[in-house]
Amino acid sequence: MMKGLKKWRLFSLLAALTVFLAGCGQEELSTLLPAGQVGQDQFNLLMLSSAIMLLVIIVVVIIYVIAIVRFRRSKLGEEHIPEQVEGSHTLELVWTIIPILLILLLAVPTVYYTYKLGDVAAMGSVDEDGNAENLVVDVTAKLYWWEFEYPDLGIVTAQELVVPMDEKVYFNLLAADVKHSFWIPAVGGKLDTNVENVNKFYLTFEKDSQNLKDGVFYGKCAELCGPSHALMDFKVKTMPRADFDKWVIAMQATDKRVADAATSQGEQLFQQSSCIGCHATSAVGETGAQGPNLASFGDRNRVAGFMDHDKESLKEWIVDPQKYKPGNKMPASTHFTDQELDALAEYLMGLSVEK
C-alpha cells in the first residue's frame, strides 16, 4: 500500500512538471504561438501528432506499470517458473494493425500539408499590367548576416525583414558562402539556403509585430555555418499593407537623402573611410553587397543582429567586430578617435525611413 502511494505521488509530481513545462514560450519566437497560416498548419500537425503519440505512450505505460507491479518475483516466490508462452498471433496482429491505422491518421494530413506548403506556383504570376501579384523577397544568407532584396520594388535591406501582413509573401533563398537555414519560428518552419540552388517557399504574417515585446519577430539561422552561427539572428517587422507601401516609398527615396548638420561629419567619415565600400546607405539597388545595407539602420532593433541597438554597442562593434561575432568579414576600425566614433554612430543611427 505504501509503495503504491509513493508511486502516485511520483506521478502527480510528474504531471505537475508536465503542465509547468507545457509553457508556450515567447510570442516573438515560439513555434507554439504561431503568427501566421504556415506556422498554424504546422502547429495543428504538432497537436495531432502529439495527441496520437500521447495515446501510444499512455497504452504502453499502463501495460508496463501493471506488468511490473503484478509479476514481481518477490510476490510470486523464488521457485516460480512462469509458463513459457511462445506468442499470440491475435495480439501480434492487433499491435501491428492499430499502429498502421494511427500512422495513416497522421500520414494523410502530412502529405496534404507537404504539398500545400510546398506550393509556390503563384510566385511569378503577374497582373494585366505586368506587375507582380505577390510580394517576392530574395533572401541571401552570408557570414553572418541576412540580405533581403525586393526585386519587384527595386530595394534592398539587411538584417531586418519588413513584410506586409495577411498576404502570402514568397521567398527565394540562397547562400552566398556556406549553407545557412532561414527560420522565423513564430511564423513558420525553416528552409535551407543552399549555395548552388535557389529554394522557394512562402510564409504569411498575421500578427502585427508592433505589439510584441521588442516590436519584431525573431529570425534565426538554423544550420551550423561557422563560429558565429549562434549570433546570425535577424528580425522581422510586420505591418499592415498600407504602412508597408509607405515604407517601400520611403526606402525608394533613400538614394536622394541628404545629411543635416548634426550628421554630416559622420557621413563624411563613413564615405572617406572604407565603410562605404561594403555598406550602402541607399536602399535602392540589388543584392550582392559585401556588408549589410544600412539605409534603414536607425530603424533597426539590434546592432549586428543581436547587440543592443544603442550608440555604445555600435561604437564597440565598429572598433572590434571580431570580438563580438568571431569569423565575420568586417575588419576592425581602430583608427577612429572617440569623437569620430560618436559622429559615426550619430550618423548611422540617423539613417531612418520611419522617423
Next chain:
Amino acid sequence: MSSVAQKRGFGATLWDWMTTVDHKKIGILYLLGGGFFFVMGGIEAMIIRIQLLKPNNDFVSAGLFNEIITMHGTTMIFLAAMPILFGFMNAIMPLQIGARDVAFPFLNSLGFWMFFFGGVFLNVSWLFGQVPDAGWTSYASLSIASEGHGIDFYAIGLQIAGGGTLMGGINFLVTIINMRAPGMTYMRMPLFTWTTFVASAMILFAFPPLTIGLFFLTFDRMFGGNFFDHTMGGNTIIWEHIFWIFGHPEVYILILPAFGIFSEIFSIFSRKRLFGYSSMVFATVLIGFLGFMVWAHHMFTVGLGPTANAIFAVATMAIAVPTGVKIFNWLLTIWGGSITVTTPMLYALGFIPSFVMGGVTGVMQGAAPLDYQLHDSYFIVAHFHYVIVGGVVLAILAAVHLWWPKMFGTMLDEKLGKVTFWFFFIGFHMTFLIQHWLGFWGMPRRVWTYMDGQGWNSANLISSVGALFMAIGVIVLVLNIIKTSVKNERVGNDPWGDGRTLEWAISSPPPFYNFAQTPLVRGLDTFWIEKQEGNASGLTPAEPVMDIHMPHGSIIPFFMTVGMFIAGFGAMFRLDYSWGLPLLIFGLLWTFIAMSLRSVKDDLGYYVKKEDILKDLKRKGGQN
C-alpha cells in the same frame, strides 16, 4: 589465454594483447577502447552543457565550441557506441551460437586496430589545435570552407575507423552464416545474435557510401577535387545524400543490437521466453530493410520538393510499426513472468518509457511539414538523445552489468549498479526532456551561446544540471568497476541463475577454445531447456572430445594499421610540407607490405590436444 593463471611480465602481456586474435580478448579491447572514447565524449558533453548553463556565457569560445560539439558527436557515434557494441558482439555472439571463434580472427584483430588508430587519429587533432568543427555531419559547404586541418582529421580518421567497422560487419555475418553449432537454426538464434546479424548486414551496405563520401571530402580538400565546389560544377547536396544514406542506417546499426541486448535481459529476468520470437526477428529484419529507405527525412528542409518529402515522410512513419511490435512483445514478455529487478533489468525497464518517448518524437519529425519547424532545433537534439542515450547507451550500460561476469568472471556490485542507474536515468530525463520545449521555443541546435531574454534560461539550466547527474552516474560505474576488479570474487557458469542461452552454459570467463565439445542445440533458449530437463552439465555435446583447431596470434594487423596512420598524416601534410607525399607513399607501402606478408606467409593455425582439453574438463568437474 590458458585457463591456468600464469605470471607473466608486462611486456609479454602487452604483446599478447597486441597480437591476440581471440574474439573474447578483442571484445575486451573494444570495450576498453570504446570506454575510453566514451569518457572523452562525455567530458566534451559536460563542457557543452557548462557553456550553455546561462545566457552569454564565455566558458569556451565560439570556434572551440563548434570543435567540441563536432568531436562529441563523432566520438560518441563512431568511437564509443559502435565499438562498445562491437565489443559485446565479439565477446558474446560466438558463444551464443556455439562457435569457437569468429570466421576471420585475423580480420577481427585488424578491425579493432583500425577502429582504435582511426579514433586516435581523430583525437590527435586536439594536440595540433586544428579540430574538426563542421558538426558530426560535416556538411559540405562548411567542411570545404573550414580552415586548418580539422576536417582532414575527420575525413581520414573516420576512413580508417570505418574500414575497421566494415571488416567487423563482414566477419560477424560470415560467422553467423557458417559457424553455428549443430541444431542452431536461424530461428533458434538468440535475439542478440539476430540483431548482430542484421546490424552487420546494414554495416556492409551502409559503410561503403561513407567511404566514398569521405574520399570525396578528402579529394576536395587535399587533392584538388571539385565534388562539392559549386563554382566548379560541384554540388554540396550530394554530400548530404551520401552522408545520410550512410547515416540513417547507422542509427539502426546502433539501436538494433541494443534491442537484442534488451530482448535477452527481459527474457532472462522474467524467467520467460521472449514473447513472439518470430515476429521479433521479422521486425528486426524489416527495420533493417526500411532503414535504407528513409535517409531523406534528414533533408526535409533542403528543398527536395514536396513529392520527395511526402514519400520519405510516409516511409519514415512506416518504421514505427515494426518498432511498436517490438515494444509490445517486450511488454508481453514481462507480463506473466517472474520479474526480478537486477541492475540489467532496471536498465531494461528504464529503457521502455525512454525509448518510447524517443520513438514517438521521431514519428512527429517524420511528418515533413512539422519537421520544418523541428528540424535543427533543440527538439531534434532531444529526440536523438532520447533514442541514442535512452536506447543505445542504456543498453550498453545494461550489457556491461549483464555480461561482465561472463567476460571477466566476476560480478559488478549490484548496489552501486543501481546507484549508477538512478543517477544516469534521472539525469538523462532532466537533461533532454526539457530540450523538446527549447526546440518549440525557437532555440536552434549547435548554438555556441544564446542571448538573454528569449525565455530559454531556466530550461537550459535544468538541462545542464541533469548532465551533471549523468556524469555522476558514470563516475559511480567506474568506481564500481575498480572495486569489483580489486575484490575479484569468482563466479560460476550462470551467475544470474536464469541464463537461457549458450554463453551461460560455459565457465566465466570461458576457456580460450570456448566449448570443449561443440554443443548440440535442441531449441530456442537451449541452455534453459537443458536446465529444465535436469542436465547438470548444461549442454548436450554434438561431438566427442577431440583436437581443436585454433588460429595463431599475429602482430601484422597492428602494423598494417600503423601504416595507414602514417599515410594519413602524409596525405594531410602533402600540401604543407615537401615530406608529405613521401610519407603518404611510405605509409601506404608499409601497409601493403604487411598485407602481402600475411598473404605470402602461410598461417595454418595449431591444434589444442585432446588430452589438454580433457585435463581442463576434469579440473572443472566435467563441466564445460
Next chain:
Amino acid sequence: MDLNKKFTPETWPENPEKATLEAKNKFVGFWLFLGGETVLFATLFATYLALKNKGPSGFEFTTQGLFELPLVLVMTMLLLTSSLTSVYAMYHLKNYDFKKMQLWLAITALLGLGFLMLEVYEFVHYVSLGFTYDNSAFSSSFYTLVGTHGFHVAIGLVWITLLIFRNAKRGLNLYNAPKYYTFSLYWHFIDVVWVFIFTVVYLMGVIG
C-alpha cells in the same frame, strides 16, 4: 590442415574452394565483400551521373567531345577476354591441373595489364587536353569512378602475381585453392563493373 597432403585428380574434392571451414568462410565472406563493393561503385556511379558535364562557367569539356569509343572498345575486349581466361583457369583448378591453371591465370594477368596500360594512356591523353583532375566537377567524378575501377584492376594484378609466384613450386592444395578461387570472383566482379562503366560512362556519354 596438412599442406603436404598430396592429391590426385581423383581424390581432389569437387569444390576445392569450399572444402574446409576456412575455405567456406572465405567464400561467403568474399561474396559479402563484393556486395559492399557493389554499393561503393553504385555511389560512385550516382555521383558521376549527377556531375556529368558539370564545370565552372565557360566549361568546354563534354562526354561527346572527350571520349573515343574505339580505344574503350579495345579495353573492353581485353578485360572481357581476361574474364573468360580466368574461367578456364578455374576449370583447371577443379580438375587439379595446376600447370594449366597457372598458365591461364598468367594470360589473365597479361590481358589485365594490357587493359591497365591502355587506361593509363587514356588518362594521360585527357590530361594533355587539359582535362585534369581539378579541372571541374565532371573531371573529378570521372577520374574517381574510372580510376577506382583501375585501382581495383591494379590490386587484382598484384594479387594474382603474388599467388602465381608464391605457389609456383608447391602446387595446389586445399589452403591455396580458395585463394585462387576468390581471386577469380574478384576478377569477374571488376569485369562486370567495367561493363557498367563502358555502358554508363562511355556509350551513354557518346551516344546518349
